[in-house]
Amino acid sequence: xxxxxxxxxxxxxxxxxxxxxxxxxxxxxxxxxxxxxxxxxxxxxxxxxxxxxxxxxxxxxxxxxxxxxxxxxxxxxxxxxxxxxxxxxxxx
Numbered sequence: 736x737x738x739x740x741x742x743x744x745x746x747x748x749x750x751x752x753x754x755x756x757x758x759x760x761x762x763x764x765x766x767x768x769x770x771x772x773x774x775x776x777x778x779x780x781x782x783x784x785x786x787x788x789x790x791x792x793x794x795x796x797x798x799x800x801x802x803x804x805x806x807x808x809x810x811x812x813x814x815x816x817x818x819x820x821x822x823x824x825x826x827x
Contacts, residue, residue: 776808776812777812777815777816780805780808780809780812781812781816783797783798783801783805784798784801784802784805784809784812786798787809787813788813788816788817
């Protein structure tokens, strides 16, 4: 093994170790941030498009103004809001 190959091997080994440590340290924070973002998006859609479920919160004019931004997420939002909840949902 030449000197350059040895150096490359050790650099790759150290980089791999750094990636593992970074992943272990930030995995929970990333999951929490994604869960919070999802909850905030669903709350926003409920506030703006709640009349689809029978919860009139905003006047229809403002809901229609925001409709182009919300259309891609409506199907998953309705599925999540109308899904039955149980104890395992709270624990996850």
